Amino acid sequence: MSIGRIVANIAAIAAAAGLIAGIVHIVAILVAPIYAQHDAWVRLSSLGPQGATIELPRAGPDARLIPYQDPAVAAAFCRFDLSRGPTLVHASASDDGFSSLSFHTKRGSIFYAITDRAATRGTLDAVVLTPEQLRDREAHDSDETPVRELRLVSATPEGFVMIRALSEQPSLYRRAEALTKSLACVTEVRGG
Protein backbone atom coordinates (compact mmCIF):
# COMPACT_ATOMS: atom_id res chain seq x y z
CA MET A 1 0.00 0.00 0.00
CA SER A 2 1.44 3.35 -1.01
CA ILE A 3 1.92 6.19 1.42
CA GLY A 4 -0.58 8.27 -0.58
CA ARG A 5 -3.24 5.57 -0.18
CA ILE A 6 -2.71 5.40 3.60
CA VAL A 7 -2.95 9.18 3.92
CA ALA A 8 -6.14 9.17 1.84
CA ASN A 9 -7.64 6.43 4.04
CA ILE A 10 -6.78 8.31 7.23
CA ALA A 11 -8.29 11.50 5.78
CA ALA A 12 -11.49 9.66 4.83
CA ILE A 13 -11.82 8.10 8.30
CA ALA A 14 -11.16 11.48 9.93
CA ALA A 15 -13.76 13.15 7.73
CA ALA A 16 -16.34 10.44 8.56
CA ALA A 17 -15.59 10.73 12.29
CA GLY A 18 -15.88 14.50 12.07
CA LEU A 19 -19.23 14.21 10.27
CA ILE A 20 -20.64 11.80 12.87
CA ALA A 21 -19.36 13.96 15.73
CA GLY A 22 -20.98 17.00 14.11
CA ILE A 23 -24.35 15.25 13.77
CA VAL A 24 -24.23 14.05 17.38
CA HIS A 25 -23.32 17.56 18.50
CA ILE A 26 -26.23 19.20 16.66
CA VAL A 27 -28.75 16.57 17.83
CA ALA A 28 -27.52 16.94 21.42
CA ILE A 29 -28.06 20.70 21.28
CA LEU A 30 -31.53 20.30 19.80
CA VAL A 31 -32.73 17.79 22.39
CA ALA A 32 -31.07 19.48 25.38
CA PRO A 33 -34.08 21.68 26.26
CA ILE A 34 -36.38 18.62 26.22
CA TYR A 35 -34.23 16.74 28.68
CA ALA A 36 -33.19 19.74 30.75
CA GLN A 37 -33.98 19.08 34.39
CA HIS A 38 -34.14 22.75 35.22
CA ASP A 39 -36.87 24.08 32.99
CA ALA A 40 -39.68 26.18 34.43
CA TRP A 41 -42.03 23.21 34.82
CA VAL A 42 -39.55 21.14 36.82
CA ARG A 43 -38.64 24.08 39.06
CA LEU A 44 -42.25 25.01 39.71
CA SER A 45 -43.28 21.39 40.27
CA SER A 46 -40.72 21.16 43.07
CA LEU A 47 -42.59 23.88 44.98
CA GLY A 48 -45.96 22.25 45.44
CA PRO A 49 -48.81 20.11 44.11
CA GLN A 50 -50.91 20.60 40.99
CA GLY A 51 -53.90 22.89 41.52
CA ALA A 52 -52.47 24.69 44.55
CA THR A 53 -51.68 28.40 44.48
CA ILE A 54 -48.03 28.74 45.40
CA GLU A 55 -46.20 32.00 45.98
CA LEU A 56 -42.77 32.42 44.48
CA PRO A 57 -40.15 33.56 46.96
CA ARG A 58 -39.34 37.24 46.59
CA ALA A 59 -36.42 37.90 44.25
CA GLY A 60 -33.24 38.41 46.22
CA PRO A 61 -29.69 37.16 46.60
CA ASP A 62 -30.94 34.16 48.60
CA ALA A 63 -33.77 33.12 46.28
CA ARG A 64 -31.77 30.99 43.86
CA LEU A 65 -34.57 28.96 42.28
CA ILE A 66 -35.71 31.20 39.45
CA PRO A 67 -33.35 33.73 37.83
CA TYR A 68 -34.35 37.07 36.34
CA GLN A 69 -37.30 37.72 38.65
CA ASP A 70 -38.28 41.34 39.17
CA PRO A 71 -37.66 42.28 42.83
CA ALA A 72 -40.51 44.82 42.61
CA VAL A 73 -43.04 42.21 41.51
CA ALA A 74 -44.75 39.58 43.64
CA ALA A 75 -45.67 36.39 41.81
CA ALA A 76 -47.58 33.19 42.43
CA PHE A 77 -48.59 30.32 40.19
CA CYS A 78 -50.74 27.26 39.94
CA ARG A 79 -50.21 24.21 37.75
CA PHE A 80 -53.17 22.82 35.85
CA ASP A 81 -53.90 19.37 34.42
CA LEU A 82 -56.70 19.34 31.87
CA SER A 83 -56.93 15.53 31.69
CA ARG A 84 -59.60 15.64 34.41
CA GLY A 85 -61.55 18.55 32.90
CA PRO A 86 -61.20 22.24 32.08
CA THR A 87 -59.58 24.47 34.70
CA LEU A 88 -61.40 27.54 35.98
CA VAL A 89 -58.95 30.32 36.74
CA HIS A 90 -59.94 33.20 38.99
CA ALA A 91 -57.94 36.09 40.42
CA SER A 92 -58.50 39.52 41.88
CA ALA A 93 -57.07 42.37 39.86
CA SER A 94 -55.17 45.27 41.31
CA ASP A 95 -57.45 48.29 41.71
CA ASP A 96 -54.70 50.85 41.07
CA GLY A 97 -51.37 49.22 40.25
CA PHE A 98 -50.32 46.68 37.66
CA SER A 99 -51.22 43.02 37.87
CA SER A 100 -51.33 40.35 35.20
CA LEU A 101 -52.16 36.73 34.52
CA SER A 102 -50.08 34.75 32.04
CA PHE A 103 -50.97 31.30 30.79
CA HIS A 104 -48.11 28.94 30.00
CA THR A 105 -47.80 25.56 28.34
CA LYS A 106 -45.80 22.85 30.07
CA ARG A 107 -42.77 23.96 28.06
CA GLY A 108 -43.10 27.39 29.65
CA SER A 109 -44.14 29.37 26.58
CA ILE A 110 -46.97 31.87 27.07
CA PHE A 111 -50.16 31.21 25.13
CA TYR A 112 -52.24 34.03 26.61
CA ALA A 113 -51.87 36.96 28.98
CA ILE A 114 -54.17 39.60 30.42
CA THR A 115 -53.60 42.55 32.72
CA ASP A 116 -55.73 44.25 35.36
CA ARG A 117 -57.00 46.55 32.57
CA ALA A 118 -59.12 43.63 31.31
CA ALA A 119 -60.72 43.01 34.70
CA THR A 120 -64.47 43.12 35.19
CA ARG A 121 -65.57 44.25 38.67
CA GLY A 122 -62.06 43.77 39.97
CA THR A 123 -61.67 40.16 38.93
CA LEU A 124 -60.03 38.25 36.12
CA ASP A 125 -61.62 34.94 35.12
CA ALA A 126 -60.80 32.45 32.40
CA VAL A 127 -61.39 28.83 31.47
CA VAL A 128 -58.39 26.84 30.27
CA LEU A 129 -59.28 23.85 28.11
CA THR A 130 -58.04 21.39 25.51
CA PRO A 131 -59.21 21.71 21.88
CA GLU A 132 -61.61 18.74 22.47
CA GLN A 133 -63.04 20.35 25.62
CA LEU A 134 -63.59 23.58 23.69
CA ARG A 135 -65.53 21.72 20.98
CA ASP A 136 -67.61 20.01 23.65
CA ARG A 137 -68.31 23.33 25.37
CA GLU A 138 -69.28 25.05 22.12
CA ALA A 139 -71.68 22.21 21.34
CA HIS A 140 -73.47 22.97 24.61
CA ASP A 141 -73.59 26.75 24.08
CA SER A 142 -77.06 28.22 23.98
CA ASP A 143 -78.05 30.04 20.80
CA GLU A 144 -79.72 32.85 22.75
CA THR A 145 -77.29 33.81 25.50
CA PRO A 146 -73.90 35.10 24.45
CA VAL A 147 -70.81 33.41 25.83
CA ARG A 148 -69.44 35.50 28.69
CA GLU A 149 -66.44 33.46 29.66
CA LEU A 150 -62.91 33.79 28.38
CA ARG A 151 -61.94 30.43 26.86
CA LEU A 152 -58.26 29.71 26.41
CA VAL A 153 -57.03 26.63 24.60
CA SER A 154 -53.81 25.14 25.88
CA ALA A 155 -51.62 23.25 23.43
CA THR A 156 -50.47 20.91 26.22
CA PRO A 157 -52.83 19.22 28.74
CA GLU A 158 -50.56 20.37 31.53
CA GLY A 159 -49.33 23.90 32.09
CA PHE A 160 -49.36 26.70 34.59
CA VAL A 161 -50.88 30.10 35.29
CA MET A 162 -48.72 32.88 36.71
CA ILE A 163 -50.07 35.92 38.52
CA ARG A 164 -47.85 38.96 38.94
CA ALA A 165 -48.48 42.13 40.92
CA LEU A 166 -46.21 45.16 40.88
CA SER A 167 -45.53 46.98 44.13
CA GLU A 168 -45.17 50.68 43.41
CA GLN A 169 -43.14 51.26 46.57
CA PRO A 170 -41.07 48.81 48.62
CA SER A 171 -43.53 49.22 51.51
CA LEU A 172 -46.37 48.06 49.25
CA TYR A 173 -44.78 44.71 48.44
CA ARG A 174 -46.89 42.89 51.06
CA ARG A 175 -50.04 44.22 49.41
CA ALA A 176 -48.88 42.98 46.01
CA GLU A 177 -48.11 39.64 47.61
CA ALA A 178 -51.59 39.47 49.13
CA LEU A 179 -53.08 40.09 45.70
CA THR A 180 -51.18 37.16 44.17
CA LYS A 181 -52.77 34.89 46.78
CA SER A 182 -56.16 35.54 45.19
CA LEU A 183 -55.24 33.23 42.30
CA ALA A 184 -57.37 30.10 42.27
CA CYS A 185 -57.28 27.23 39.77
CA VAL A 186 -60.10 24.72 40.07
CA THR A 187 -60.87 21.72 37.89
CA GLU A 188 -64.41 22.10 36.64
CA VAL A 189 -66.90 19.48 37.77
CA ARG A 190 -69.33 18.82 34.96
CA GLY A 191 -72.92 17.78 35.19
CA GLY A 192 -73.67 18.85 38.78
Place this chain on the structure above:
Amino acid sequence: VPAARFWTLSLVDRQGFPIDNAAQRFGFRSSEVLRDADGSFQVTVAPVAQAGNWLPVGAQERYNLVLRLYDSPVSATAAAIDRNSLPGITRETCP
Protein backbone atom coordinates in the same frame (compact mmCIF):
# COMPACT_ATOMS: atom_id res chain seq x y z
CA VAL B 1 -37.63 54.98 28.54
CA PRO B 2 -40.19 53.63 26.03
CA ALA B 3 -43.83 54.35 26.85
CA ALA B 4 -45.19 52.12 29.61
CA ARG B 5 -47.50 52.35 32.59
CA PHE B 6 -44.67 51.28 34.88
CA TRP B 7 -41.09 50.27 34.43
CA THR B 8 -38.46 48.78 36.68
CA LEU B 9 -34.69 48.80 36.29
CA SER B 10 -32.82 46.16 38.22
CA LEU B 11 -29.31 44.82 38.47
CA VAL B 12 -28.46 41.13 38.47
CA ASP B 13 -25.32 39.04 38.30
CA ARG B 14 -24.48 36.97 35.23
CA GLN B 15 -26.66 34.11 36.48
CA GLY B 16 -29.67 36.44 36.73
CA PHE B 17 -29.79 36.83 40.51
CA PRO B 18 -29.71 40.09 42.51
CA ILE B 19 -26.41 40.94 44.16
CA ASP B 20 -26.48 41.06 47.94
CA ASN B 21 -25.83 44.49 49.44
CA ALA B 22 -26.23 46.18 52.80
CA ALA B 23 -28.75 48.67 51.42
CA GLN B 24 -30.94 45.80 50.11
CA ARG B 25 -31.27 47.81 46.92
CA PHE B 26 -31.74 45.61 43.87
CA GLY B 27 -33.45 48.00 41.47
CA PHE B 28 -35.64 51.04 40.94
CA ARG B 29 -39.28 51.41 40.03
CA SER B 30 -40.57 54.21 37.82
CA SER B 31 -42.62 55.31 40.83
CA GLU B 32 -39.68 55.68 43.21
CA VAL B 33 -36.68 56.78 41.13
CA LEU B 34 -35.40 60.28 41.84
CA ARG B 35 -35.87 62.49 38.81
CA ASP B 36 -34.50 65.76 37.52
CA ALA B 37 -36.80 68.73 36.94
CA ASP B 38 -37.37 67.64 33.32
CA GLY B 39 -38.47 64.15 34.37
CA SER B 40 -35.28 62.45 33.32
CA PHE B 41 -33.33 60.34 35.76
CA GLN B 42 -29.84 59.05 36.32
CA VAL B 43 -28.92 55.79 38.03
CA THR B 44 -25.38 55.16 39.18
CA VAL B 45 -24.04 51.61 39.35
CA ALA B 46 -21.10 51.57 41.76
CA PRO B 47 -19.59 49.45 44.53
CA VAL B 48 -19.64 52.35 47.01
CA ALA B 49 -22.58 54.57 47.98
CA GLN B 50 -23.41 57.39 45.57
CA ALA B 51 -25.70 60.39 45.85
CA GLY B 52 -29.00 60.06 43.99
CA ASN B 53 -30.12 56.74 42.55
CA TRP B 54 -27.44 54.28 43.57
CA LEU B 55 -27.48 50.64 42.47
CA PRO B 56 -24.89 48.73 44.52
CA VAL B 57 -22.90 46.24 42.47
CA GLY B 58 -20.76 44.75 45.24
CA ALA B 59 -17.55 43.10 44.07
CA GLN B 60 -19.02 42.02 40.71
CA GLU B 61 -17.17 43.29 37.68
CA ARG B 62 -19.72 41.99 35.19
CA TYR B 63 -23.44 42.40 35.66
CA ASN B 64 -26.68 42.78 33.74
CA LEU B 65 -29.08 45.69 33.90
CA VAL B 66 -32.67 44.65 33.27
CA LEU B 67 -35.26 47.19 32.14
CA ARG B 68 -38.83 45.89 32.33
CA LEU B 69 -41.79 47.69 30.79
CA TYR B 70 -45.21 46.93 32.27
CA ASP B 71 -48.30 47.57 30.19
CA SER B 72 -46.46 48.98 27.24
CA PRO B 73 -47.51 49.28 23.59
CA VAL B 74 -44.05 47.92 22.85
CA SER B 75 -44.11 44.15 22.55
CA ALA B 76 -41.65 41.48 21.55
CA THR B 77 -43.64 40.64 18.45
CA ALA B 78 -45.49 43.78 17.40
CA ALA B 79 -42.93 46.57 17.36
CA ALA B 80 -39.24 47.25 17.48
CA ILE B 81 -37.97 49.36 20.35
CA ASP B 82 -36.61 52.72 19.31
CA ARG B 83 -32.98 52.84 20.41
CA ASN B 84 -33.22 56.53 21.21
CA SER B 85 -35.98 55.94 23.72
CA LEU B 86 -33.84 53.56 25.76
CA PRO B 87 -31.70 54.84 28.62
CA GLY B 88 -28.07 55.41 27.68
CA ILE B 89 -25.20 53.78 29.56
CA THR B 90 -21.94 55.65 30.06
CA ARG B 91 -18.85 54.46 31.85
CA GLU B 92 -17.40 56.82 34.43
CA THR B 93 -14.01 56.66 36.08
CA CYS B 94 -13.55 56.02 39.77
CA PRO B 95 -13.35 59.21 41.80
